[in-house]
Amino acid sequence: MADGCAVQLTAPNGVTFPQPTGLFIGGQWVKSSLGKTITSIDPSTEKPIVAVQAGSVKDIDDAVSAARRALQDPSWRDLPETWDNGKPYSVSLNEDMGEVAGTLRYYAGFADKVFGQVIETTADKFAYTIREPIGVCGQIIPWNYPLAMAAWKLGPALACGNTVVLKPAEQTPLSILYFANLVTQAGFPPGVVNIVNGFGAEAGKALASHEDVDKIAFTGSTATAKDIMRMAASNLKNITLETGGKSPLVVFDDAELENAVEWAHAGIMSNQGQICTATSRILVQAGIFDQFMEAFKKQVRNVSTVGDPFDSNTFQGPQVSKAQLDRIKDFISVGKAEGANLEMGGQPQATAGGKGYFIQPTVFTGVNPQMRIFQEEVFGPFVTISKFESEEEAVALCNGTQYGLGSAVFTTNLTKAHRVARRIEAGMVWINSSNDSDWRIPFGGVKQSGIGRELGEAGLEAYSTVKAIHVNMRSKL
Numbered sequence: 001m002a003d004g005c006a007v008q009l010t011a012p013n014g015v016t017f018p019q020p021t022g023l024f025i026g027g028q029w030v031k032s033s034l035g036k037t038i039t040s041i042d043p044s045t046e047k048p049i050v051a052v053q054a055g056s057v058k059d060i061d062d063a064v065s066a067a068r069r070a071l072q073d074p075s076w077r078d079l080p081e082t083w084d085n086g087k088p089y090s091v092s093l094n095e096d097m098g099e100v101a102g103t104l105r106y107y108a109g110f111a112d113k114v115f116g117q118v119i120e121t122t123a124d125k126f127a128y129t130i131r132e133p134i135g136v137c138g139q140i141i142p143w144n145y146p147l148a149m150a151a152w153k154l155g156p157a158l159a160c161g162n163t164v165v166l167k168p169a170e171q172t173p174l175s176i177l178y179f180a181n182l183v184t185q186a187g188f189p190p191g192v193v194n195i196v197n198g199f200g201a202e203a204g205k206a207l208a209s210h211e212d213v214d215k216i217a218f219t220g221s222t223a224t225a226k227d228i229m230r231m232a233a234s235n236l237k238n239i240t241l242e243t244g245g246k247s248p249l250v251v252f253d254d255a256e257l258e259n260a261v262e263w264a265h266a267g268i269m270s271n272q273g274q275i276c277t278a279t280s281r282i283l284v285q286a287g288i289f290d291q292f293m294e295a296f297k298k299q300v301r302n303v304s305t306v307g308d309p310f311d312s313n314t315f316q317g318p319q320v321s322k323a324q325l326d327r328i329k330d331f332i333s334v335g336k337a338e339g340a341n342l343e344m345g346g347q348p349q350a351t352a353g354g355k356g357y358f359i360q361p362t363v364f365t366g367v368n369p370q371m372r373i374f375q376e377e378v379f380g381p382f383v384t385i386s387k388f389e390s391e392e393e394a395v396a397l398c399n400g401t402q403y404g405l406g407s408a409v410f411t412t413n414l415t416k417a418h419r420v421a422r423r424i425e426a427g428m429v430w431i432n433s434s435n436d437s438d439w440r441i442p443f444g445g446v447k448q449s450g451i452g453r454e455l456g457e458a459g460l461e462a463y464s465t466v467k468a469i470h471v472n473m474r475s476k477l
């Protein structure tokens with residue numbers, strides 16, 4: 001399978017390319033030991049795209065062994081700069097690819113800047129720390145940003161000298177398998193990066209519970225994160241978890257209305273609402289509520305064009321899978337049953353071919369904090385809009401869920417903006433914007449939105465350990 005069992009695919013936009021379908025283990029393309037495959041589905045047409053190999057428990061074990069060998073291989077272990085050769089990113093640079101390349105370049109720059117400290121103690125002692133790789137890192141990523149999530153995890157792990165077994169989400173393995181060939185071209189020793197596609201319940205589980213894996217980094221649902229934590233306990237793995245959210249977006253009476261409306265729309269409706277930090281609960285102060293509602297609905301009508309993702313006029317494509325579409329439909333029923341007002345949407349979106357996992361952008365008002373649609377992550381173009389009176393009430397509403405990932409505050413009052421930012425329980429606060437992520441700035445959550453940080457310098461801490469070295473300068477005890 002030298003070529004990854006590549007098949008020529010032609011995308012709906014007419015671009016033809018070789019798509020690897022194998023498992024990338026120890027620098028080689030192999031087939032699943034059980035001969036199982038996963039069929040990738042085009043969510044616009046519900047038609048199969050291609051079948052890719054599905055990794056088994058044994059395949060994960062092989063990948064972990066390859067990563068362990070690579071960790072001990074001097075050509076990797078003693079490499080002073082772990083990642084500055086090659087620019088494998090000559091792929092057309094659209095938004096996601098720009099982020100992937102930017103993140104990888106950012107961390108490549110850190111590869112020779114990971115160092116410890118000299119710590120002053122007493123005259124007869126010299127003490128210093130060094131930063132070492134954690135070891136073999138298992139990385140489990142979701143389907144909503146397949147390549148960007150891979151870059152967020154591979155960049156810091158490799159900059160710190162770790163080796164990696166990465167499991168893509170079963171729904172979206174294609175781009176990351178393509179990326180595997182670029183890893184070889186960039187000159188990484190075999191086994192430093194292994195990519196084993198597979199189902200969560202099999203390959204994901206095998207990785208999270210493997211006794212020779214030193215760390216698990218995961219992005220996905222809070223429920224799966226809890227399972228992973230339990231599995232990681234078997235050998236006390238280091239963990240980083242980035243999970244769900246129900247991020248609030250607060251609009252105070254004194255906000256710039258047009259700006260707030262545009263960000264509020266983009267913050268929930270972009271990427272089909274399938275963003276962990278999507279600002280899915282909009283909280284609007286009473287004095288501006290009616291104006292906001294009118295402008296927000298207009299924005300949804302004007303901007304949220306639903307249709308073919310390869311059509312340049314489309315803002316919102318299909319949801320990733322039937323399971324995700326069904327989940328959103330369920331929440332629409334729940335919202336109605338709970339007595340909230342369905343202001344817009346709420347129906348599957350009819351398309352020309354009658355196929356595909358399309359849903360109308362959906363807006364609920366009259367939502368109170370007890371409702372499930374206010375508390376639970378939907379992960380779709382589905383937003384609740386609630387009214388509040390005071391700053392105190394806004395903060396209480398923001399903090400009134402189990403989550404604490406992103407949050408946004410719209411006001412022109414400088415002191416209020418910073419005061420509220422400090423009071424919100426979240427890993428990130430955007431003042432007068434939403435979902436404004438940057439690879440130089442730490443990303444992650446508090447409460448049940450996760451453990452640890454990715455991106456920025458904080459991302460390096462997640463992939464290195466500190467060793468303390470004490471040097472005795474006295475001759476005897």
Ligand code: NAI
Nearest residue numbers: 141142168169199200204205220221224243244276377379
């Ligand atoms: P999931 O959390 O189950 O899947 C994410 C990744 O974990 C995938 O690679 C999957 O194969 C793997 N996985 C699943 N079960 C596993 C297990 N037992 N052991 C090890 N790995 C396992 O998410 P799913 O089922 O795709 O989506 C459900 C909900 O999760 C969504 O509706 C959304 O609310 C949330 N989600 C959040 C994401 C985020 O960016 N924070 C991304 C994807 C989903």
Ligand code: MG
Nearest residue numbers: 200220221224
């Ligand atoms: Mg799941």
